[in-house]
Amino acid sequence: MKILHVTECVGGGVGRAIDQIPGLVSSHQHYLLSVRPDAQKPSGKGFARSMVLPDGHFARIMAVRRAVSELDPDVIHAHSSWAGLYVRARRIPGRVVYQPHGYALELGGNARRLAVATVEWLLARRSSSVAVLSPHEFDVAGRLNANCERVFVPNFPTIESSLRNTRTRLRRVVMVGRLSSQKDPTYFASLKQSVNAHDDTIDFRWIGDGDPASRSRLQRIGVTVTGWLDTPELVAELECASLYAHTGRYEGFPLSVLDAAACDLPVVARAIPAFSGSPVAQFETLAQHAGAILKYFSQEEDLRRDLKARNVELLEFMNAGRQQAALHQLYGITDFEECYAAAKEGRP
CATH class of the missing domain: 3.40.50.2000 (Glycogen Phosphorylase B;)
Structure with missing residues (x-):
């Protein structure tokens, strides 16, 4: 299976969340289309290929179409609101997974919120599944499209603390x-x-x-x-x-x-x-x-x-095991046991 990840967010939590996925779904190929793919530092197997998302909204929509045409991915995973627009602005072949990482319709004045909510409602018809991070996001996704599959994909820590922290806790x-x-x-x-x-x-x-x-x-x-x-x-x-x-x-x-x-x-x-x-x-x-x-x-x-x-x-x-199981459900992967065993053993 080929999975194309699309994002305009790097340097923060969204980028770190994306970096975790290839290691959890390691039996399949992952591709990255990002504004700064060099900023991604994936662990484990990582991405088979990283591509640059250009400047400009229209150019990014076309870049998604070109990447889909070239790679023919089974799943296109849009991370964040703008990526959700770029992926769903036009119908594309493949299973479209949308993960807002926080709905932007919750920020701003009433006019802005209504405008963003309207766009989200229209685009929701082009999602195969929505990955949600909390019960609240589950409810919002349901209001936008009650017929779309909603999968709870819990986040988990991106770092490991020292086993023995000898640093002094400051005020x-x-x-x-x-x-x-x-x-x-x-x-x-x-x-x-x-x-x-x-x-x-x-x-x-x-x-x-x-x-x-x-x-x-x-x-x-x-x-x-x-x-x-x-x-x-x-x-x-x-x-x-x-x-x-x-x-x-x-x-x-x-x-x-x-x-x-x-x-x-x-x-x-x-x-x-x-x-x-x-x-x-x-x-x-x-x-x-x-x-x-x-x-x-x-x-x-x-x-x-x-x-x-x-x-x-x-x-x-909220841990890696729960996210791994959720990702397999999200991507429609049926060979979970084999993938889980491969991830544990470090096999591709």
Whole structure:
């Protein structure tokens, strides 16, 4: 089987999520069509071939058609909203899998949300299956097209923490992601200011990069912005911090939360639909969010034990084995037992 992955997202969680797939479905060939295929660092078998997605929406739609014509893939897996447009703008042969990694129709004013929802509703008729990351995404996908197959494909950590973490935990709160409206660095800045008004010894750090204006605003109020880091550097940052504060406005299910949990870093998150039904600790208001951070640093043992237990519960449910089984269902692969055995033994 040939599987073509299409994305315009690199450098963040979507890119890391794509990198995991070839190793889990290793008995089949994977191809990548991406704006910067050199930025992908797949583990395991990786991609049989990487191709460049050009600039311009129309050019990208045509690039998808050319890649499908040349490769004749059995499955075309569109990762994220724009890739979903490029793949489904015109009907193409093959099984089309759409994975929004967070529906963009949940961001912006009413007019924008209505426009994006209308486009998603129209394109949903050209999806064979939708890969969802949370019960919330399952419900949204059903409202867009109740007749389309929906498969829950749980994320799992993209990193492994050191077996023995000898680094000192600093009085530091971190957030990982792209500086963008979705991840809401403005909220992170307000969170810092609210916490530091009561305790200015707590440091705040943004791991990632993106919008230059957002970076400048954060730096002006004393937030360190690290830029994009490779995996060992990311692990080091997470293992040195004391808390992970997720501030995104909407998500599929953020890999950064799972990576934090894998590094035994407690998570305190802004309450958003993506976390509904999960063990992630969520806070409805900025004041509650800041209060939880202050409570944690005041050595509140009940809170510390609770957050640690939530990490354990989260990782028991969202792991590689569950994603592997879900991917085989998503791609319509029937030889799961053989593929599973091959993946365990490192065979192609």
